[in-house]
Amino acid sequence: MIPSIPQPKVLTIGYAAYVTLFFVFLALPLIVVASFAFNDSQFPSLPWEGFTWNWFFGDERPMIGVFHERSILRAIGTSVFVAVGVSALSVAVGLSNAFLFNRYTFRGQGVLYVLMLLPLVIPGIVLGISILVASSRVANGLWDGFRWDVEALRPGLTLVILGQFSFITTIATLVIGARLQKFDRTLEEAALNLGAGKLTAIRTITLPYLAPAMIGAFVVAFLMSFENFNTTLMLVGSDAPLTIAMFDRLKEGSTPLLNAVSLLLMLGSSCLALVMIFFQKRGR
């Protein structure tokens, strides 16, 4: 069934209705979350008690808004710190991997490529516990053997960053690799022909060409890190990133404060996504 094949009207309308219904299904939870951020009530549920900005700007109990809630603000800061670290690392390693698989042929390359893909098919929680177990054992060994206490190997932000990096890198590699694949190698040869050195050619021709993909990979990595839960849950120490902090609060019972945070998250990630689309449009 494509538009050029005549179909009964009922079928066409029914199909369109199904797709509409699907989008309602997609939008519903988000609309609900966003709307109740403005409910003047202690609970994010009906009845509607009137409109308020208090869950954003309120500064006295019981309605302390997001912008006056220290712990939430700190968690956002932690998340941003982690996400920036993870994105920077993954884009750097992803770039290197993309060149490795695109520009070289060596024995075992195929196998290595499959290995590179593996983190995508390992459940996030297993990634988390395996890194937790290994790093703790190394830390214990170092303490037992040399009396060195390596804080970085204990649950905490370093491990969170490493844990998220371990699978987000695969995605960065795929995003950057896909664009490198489309790169016309003769452009580089033309640069060499015009007197550039090999590294200069890559720096002045190839990297600018890859820039949209690198920005795209950075944003995707940032968003994935920001919303990661499973791996982070197993590796987190005392400084909780936002998803973990929100999870802990949600377990105790929700207030529209969480809706307000969620709405801000939606706005933030939409902006990031728009930035990414903008750069990818320009890269075309």
Next chain:
Amino acid sequence: MRREAKLGLALLLTPLALWLSLLIFIPHIDLFLVSLRERVGVGKYELSFANYLTFFNEPLYLWTFMRTAVMSILATMLTLLIAFPVSYYIAKMVKGRMQAALFLLCLVPFWVSELVRTFGWMILLRETGIISNVLQYAGLASGPVEMLYNDAAIMVGLVYTSMLFMVVPLVTTLESLSDEVVEAGYDLGGNGVSVLREIIIPHAMPGIVSGCIVVFMLCLGNYLTPTMLGGKESLWFTELIYSQFIVRFNWELGAAFGFMLLILSSLIVWGMLRLTGQSLEKTMG
């Protein structure tokens, strides 16, 4: 020139090797080794299969394991069934701006964290939630209806959360199917069903497989959705792992659980690839 190339290769191989060995292989080997330890005294361990025996001898563990697997497969199939018509609509029924807009609309919910999405479903489904209120208002229910904390709620959450990972690969592969080929199918006498079965689905197979693999993985490894929407009795395998590690501090048993989860997921992914004649490079890369 050759030396330069070798140096370049070595330089590019290093980060990859460090990443894969330090963060993937060594930790997993270590996890396996820990799972093979049995604690016999304070700080004393012996090599044994005790943890795996515990897993197989305790019906609750085994039941949770099987249940997680079956529900994940079910959620994957549901996601595929729901996503396929939508993806086809986006890929083949609309063109240009409309296509781009619908595709973008599909992505939007996934720019926000799973926690927010799950939170949305909680507000909708719980006793004091929107749907319960709407039902009462419409006279379809006499009192508050609790729709949270059951398997159906878990299913809704899993399907919702996985949707993107099915829609994107499906749209990508379906888009590459040229209209001409579909038209040829009709021109030679095919009808909607036979064109779907013989042309569209075989063409979309790599997308279907890669979507199913990712969705299945996400369901199997999901912790948040079953916990929040399924409540305390949700019996999801990841919850067992979490409780062994964080609550009971029994890392040995937790490691064995983790390994069982890994084996299960690898087996099903491998089976899916074998069954459809696809390869991991083709579906994921």
Next chain:
Amino acid sequence: MRPSPLAGAFVLPERPTRKTGMTPDLHCSALTKRFGDTTAVDNVSFSVPPGSFFSILGPSGCGKTTIMRMIAGFLEPSDGDIQIKGKSVLNVPPNKRPVNMVFQHLALFPMMNIEENIGYGLRRAGLPKGEITTKVGEALERIGLPGIGKRKVDELSGGQKQRVAIARCMVLEPDVLLLDEPLGALDLKLRERMKVELKSLQAAFDTTFVYITHDQSEALVMSDNIAVMNEGRFEQMGSARDLYYRPDTAFVAGFVGDSNRWQGRVTRIEGGHVEVQSETGLTLRGASHGRALQAGDMAQAFVRPEAIRIAHGADELASFDTTITGQVTSLLFNGAASRVLVQGEAGHEAIEVNLPQSGEFANLAKGDTVHIGWSSDQANVFAAGGL
């Protein structure tokens, strides 16, 4: 007119193809397709007799693909009727129409092997397995590719794919086979070979072919009848020879074959002979072939390079009523199709002239003075509307 008992003897012998005889295989009447405000196909009527090869020739965007898609059933006409073997197919969905199509990019199913591709339509028709195998085998035999049934689509060469795409349709024994520029994707050499091959396949299968193309040589070589299409209308319908030597319109004259072309004003008319003063200052004589032209009208004149005689001396051209003396500005060597550009002394633009290959001009060089000329019958003059 009184039917003469001998009339049949003077008519060109029709190829003794189908018994159906009188009803054309395909008949379109007043076919029209509008997309919003634009009219892609404008009131087009034609008939294709059984067993013939009919081409629609036109530049891209002229509406020829739209006609083809309407015949195949992928577009609904805004107006008019399509009849196949005398029966209207307007309300018949594409999968039930007795026409099949060879698509522009062939549309072989990449998920199936060759055998499955050719057998696809037969399976749809619900034929028993054994019969399908036999028919597929026969079809492969017929296209000269026996034994490739188990191969994959992308293991075939361009020409082989072409033949498989035709066989895939022909096993269904359609009343009409539609071909949508199927040679477009091939390289030049292969295209030349496929032209001949397509024509012989058509003869072998003895089926009505409707072929659309923007490549005039494909149409000229293969077709029994050609329709030249422009901006949604048929400009002219006829045999290749008609189109080439007796174009009805300026568009056909310009589109089919190469021509020298002048824009100008009619200065004199004498019977069928027209004198045109071109904007570039050349006075030339041509024929109106019955077209209404009057002195003072704007006109376009076309002269084919091969219709122009070239000579060393002016006296050799005495029998021609348009003669020009000029200098060779370029030699365009192309084997048998070599040409020269001659710049007239009057200063008008260069004229392309075919170079006879009999040796007398073997030493022609740039800058040489030559004489060229043509008889007015060889120059087609058309009224240039709205200029």
